[in-house]
Amino acid sequence: MAGKEFALIDEENITGEDADNRAQVRVWLRxxxxxxLIGAELRRQFREEFDFTMPRxxxxxxxxxxPVGLVLGELPKxxxxxAGNLTPIVDRLVEDGLITRSPSPxxxxxxxxxxxxxxxxxxxxxxxxxSLWLASLLAEFPKARLDGLVRExxxxxxxxxxxxxxxxx
Amino acid sequence: MAGKEFALIDEENITGEDADNRAQVRVWLRxxxxxxLIGAELRRQFREEFDFTMPRxxxxxxxxxxPVGLVLGELPKxxxxxAGNLTPIVDRLVEDGLITRSPSPxxxxxxxxxxxxxxxxxxxxxxxxxSLWLASLLAEFPKARLDGLVRExxxxxxxxxxxxxxxxx
DNA sequence: AAGATATACTTTATGCCTAAACTAAATGAG
DNA sequence: CTCATTTAGTTTAGGCATAAAGTATATCTT
Numbered sequence: 001m002a003g004k005e006f007a008l009i010d011e012e013n014i015t016g017e018d019a020d021n022r023a024q025v026r027v028w029l030r031x032x033x034x035x036x037l038i039g040a041e042l043r044r045q046f047r048e049e050f051d052f053t054m055p056r057x058x059x060x061x062x063x064x065x066x067p068v069g070l071v072l073g074e075l076p077k078x079x080x081x082x083a084g085n086l087t088p089i090v091d092r093l094v095e096d097g098l099i100t101r102s103p104s105p106x107x108x109x110x111x112x113x114x115x116x117x118x119x120x121x122x123x124x125x126x127x128x129x130x131s132l133w134l135a136s137l138l139a140e141f142p143k144a145r146l147d148g149l150v151r152e153x154x155x156x157x158x159x160x161x162x163x164x165x166x167x168x169x
Numbered sequence: 170m171a172g173k174e175f176a177l178i179d180e181e182n183i184t185g186e187d188a189d190n191r192a193q194v195r196v197w198l199r200x201x202x203x204x205x206l207i208g209a210e211l212r213r214q215f216r217e218e219f220d221f222t223m224p225r226x227x228x229x230x231x232x233x234x235x236p237v238g239l240v241l242g243e244l245p246k247x248x249x250x251x252a253g254n255l256t257p258i259v260d261r262l263v264e265d266g267l268i269t270r271s272p273s274p275x276x277x278x279x280x281x282x283x284x285x286x287x288x289x290x291x292x293x294x295x296x297x298x299x300s301l302w303l304a305s306l307l308a309e310f311p312k313a314r315l316d317g318l319v320r321e322x323x324x325x326x327x328x329x330x331x332x333x334x335x336x337x338x
Numbered sequence: 339a340a341g342a343t344a345t346a347c348t349t350t351a352t353g354c355c356t357a358a359a360c361t362a363a364a365t366g367a368g
Numbered sequence: 369c370t371c372a373t374t375t376a377g378t379t380t381a382g383g384c385a386t387a388a389a390g391t392a393t394a395t396c397t398t
Contacts, residue, residue: 021304023315028207028303030322035204036249037329038197043356055384073346080205085385087348092383109346109393134197135190136336140328146192149321152314153199159309160206167305212386224354242376254355256378261353278363278376342397349390360379367372 027156038137045133050126055081055089057130060115060123063099069114072101098122196325207306214302219295224250224258226299229284229292232268238283241270267291 039054046052062078063070072090076083090113093099098119104110115123138146208223215221231247232239241259245252259282262268267288273279284292307315 021300023312023319024303024307025300026319027307027315027322030319030326031200031204031207033249033326034322034329035200037326037333038200040249040356041329041333047357053383071346080202080209081384082386083347084349084387089384107346107394111347131190131194134193137329137332138193138196138325140331141325143192145321145324146196149325150192150195150199152318152321153196153203155314156307156310156318157199157202157206160203160210160306162309163306164206164210209386216387222353240376250354251356252377253357253379258354276364276376280377340398342395344393344395346393347391350388352386354385355383357382358380361377363374363376365372365374368370 038134041137042130042133045129046126049129052126055079056093057123057126059086059089059093060098060119061127063113063115064120064123064127066114069100069112071104072111072113075113093119207303210306211299211302214298215295218298221295224248225262226292226295228255228258228262229267229288230296232282232284233289233292233296235283238269238281240273241280241282244282262288 043054046054046057058079059075062075072086073083075086075090079086090099090101094101097116099113099115101111101113104112212223215223215226227248228244231244241255242252244255244259248255259268259270263270266285268282268284270280270282273281
């Protein structure tokens, strides 16, 4: 994805890798293909309809329904990006009047970010479209299999999480 | 994902979107989470072990097993990125001696890219590790369900492709 | 109280990615 | 043949992403 920074390996090339791990490589390539396709379409829609980007939308999504705002440091964790990356994104959302950033009175290192009324309006308008776009993109996939796929992906996610945590320990 | 440029919306926020499309949004969020997790780990490994990036690896993967090389214009299509993006990546791979880029004698607009012997060696070394890393990341996911997941993702990919092609028509 | 360590965040350097504008070469129509 | 169009690729401007280094504030240790 921006950034994407992901691309696809041709199926043929699997033979160039360890034959025993074909299934795992295939899962990865399919994940990448699906995410790229859907992500490209969502990004295009966001840009054309709202002149907005997905990372900015993601920040608003975190702030929506946090009536008192959020400690800035929560955002990198929830969005799985580095803190340095968020600085300019938050800067621009503040400039655009969609969120506020104020220092905590308790700890001058800490900043609290909070959506403005305008930000909330903008987010809700975009979120509605966001789910419609997704519904339309996935319309040809059988609805009956959606929940099953969610479960499989949940299990996959947890398996990967466990594997990475083990590796670090 | 290039970068990626993808982040995650909290589950809670689905209520802020159209309730009818929850399942589709959930699939998207899970796809994003899985791709981000795996991608981050692969990127880290590529950097630490080989001082290499995934986009560079992906280009080599396309060129591996194309003994006579590839028309440059094929790469953007296969890797699902824009042509402009590839120019500097190909430039650097040429500089590093991993691939060559030569003009076609038939059409002076066309360039042919081809892996060097050194590039082939480098790719095979990295590809082996790449599949091992993936196998280890997915090790805790039941092997018996891998093929089923591949099929689901294939169907999903094709469904999304059809939806986007229809939308353009 | 003073110095070491930890935390919150920003800055810098580098690379990926896109869209849109641009260059050069080939093709097609009259 | 000439001009318009198409095609292959590069360039530009701008945003996203990372890792690593830096700044400021808080906390902990003694």
